[in-house]
């Protein structure tokens with residue numbers, strides 16, 4: 309349970325915070341987070357989750373780096389287009405902190421594979437780029453009773469929400485978006501564009517909320533904010549928060 313001296317030193321600025329302390333840092337070291345999507349949200353989220361000492365990171369993406377990714381996907385470099393994102397992300401983590409455990413899943417998550425991909429996680433952070441995957445991941449999280457942080461970004465807008473649809477009074481992601489998008493890849497950023505720093509804001513905010521959820525068992529940063537959707541506006545700029553209600557008729561978490 310207690311961290312060795314070199315880890316206490318590495319995480320000194322966390323441990324001095326009463327909200328984290330040695331107990332919280334040890335909890336982060338034991339945590340497993342599944343990161344769906346290693347793009348504009350997943351890259352900065354990975355950097356701050358690894359920086360926070362999250363002990364096991366499961367890296368999920370079926371894509372290769374494209375030169376147009378470099379504007380916002382902060383873990384990739386000019387020499388790397390064409391290479392596997394999960395391979396490069398694993399190399400990044402190993403160079404950054406060799407103590408952390410990494411598992412790679414270099415496939416697209418489907419309704420069939422989602423349960424296996426997220427098994428054993430304390431938290432799933434979904435920053436992928438399509439609704440079909442988001443809904444498959446959300447449904448699998450409800451079934452496996454695993455909390456989900458869902459993050460999305462486009463143009464100058466971002467959204468980050470924490471969902472625990474397996475709990476009786478809490479909504480899941482499907483309660484929020486409904487059933488219309490199961491088969492659609494309708495929200496890729498290629499057509500609309502995106503300011504790179506917006507992806508950074510959404511990704512790092514998702515990493516903050518991930519730490520909040522992971523530390524909830526020891527009090528940590530307080531309420532995990534289930535069902536709260538934070539809307540990030542880069543043009544105003546500002547942030548609003550919506551409360552999502554549980555849909556009793558929800559296919560995934562409803563009781564009706």
Ligand SMILES: [Zn+2]
Nearest residue numbers: 480483558561
């Ligand atoms: Zn639901």
